[in-house]
Amino acid sequence: MPSPVLLCRCAHAATIPADRREAVRAGLASCGRAVAVVDDLCGLAARREPWLRDLVASAERLTVIACHPRAVRGLLGRAGANAVSTQIECHDLRSNSAESILEAIRADGLSAAPATSVDVPEEPTAETPAFWRPWFPVVDEDRCVNCRQCLEFCLFGVYEADADGRVVVAHPDHCKNNCPSCARLCPHVAIMFPKIEEESPVSGTLDDPAQAADKVRLTREQLFKGDGSLLDKLRARQARPRLLKDGLY
Structure with missing residues (x-):
């Protein structure tokens, strides 16, 4: 072919x-x-x-x-x-x-x-019981510096560290639908959500990384505005000892 x-x-x-x-x-x-x-x-x-x-x-x-x-x-x-x-x-x-x-x-x-x-594999539809709308983060490896902020931030267990210590999207189906918060936290604009409707580096546009960060990056406090309980959970988890070997928190 x-x-x-x-x-x-x-x-x-x-x-x-x-x-x-x-x-x-x-x-x-x-x-x-x-x-x-x-x-x-x-x-x-x-x-x-x-x-x-x-x-x-x-x-x-x-x-x-x-x-x-x-x-x-x-x-x-x-x-x-x-x-x-x-x-x-x-x-x-x-x-x-x-x-x-x-x-x-x-x-x-x-x-x-x-x-x-070309024959293609059968794909789940919205009518099937096992359907999951594939909303999940995609990492731009050319931009990612492995700062681990996404791993520390995500409350849903989407990210893990692999055997080499690199952060990977290990459980895409754990991601909360329509939540792009980790992408807005990434200092290098390395995280994309292809299904997001906005036209920005978060959807994958080719903006300059340094300039793009100013457009889309938010602080934890801004992301959790109006939901102090989630921010408290994040702070409590980050205060616990890290088990870096297994990428667990």
Whole structure:
């Protein structure tokens, strides 16, 4: 599979206009390439879906049409699908028109032949009992300095330290839906929430990290304004001895 196209429908968020998404899907029908359409790239990444890793590893080049490229690369990294031998080209469906994305793909010199469909894994839907809306933090490894503030801050057990002491998103399904607080606390703007509707570094825009911190960063007191009980819980937990070996608090 030399150069497939992966299109994310972002089915569980309102970040991409439906008409834009469907226009791209219709346009890909004649791109002459193998096309995989998934409901939710976030869900595949959270589950570390082997299908996604295999798709990336088997491709010489992969075109991904989804949300902001910085967030997409973080999701692929989370999934372990960042094969160094694969050239990954991202098209931003949040910021660009369907016409500009399709034009860029056609500019690759592809023939107007019918696309071939790639089988994708069955994904949970909102109607299934085990459904979880994949809202969770994605770490930009190029920006993260392992300061551990997210690990110390999160009250829901999303983060842990791995065997090398690096902070990782160990339990994405523990994250509180629509809560991006850890991203607003990060001093290096290294944490993203691809499903957040705002256009900011928290959603994965390519702002300069130093300037972006001034735009989105808040203090603990600002984050817990009006809810002193949560702030008290955080302070009490941070006052306990840390078991750094296991990344537990």
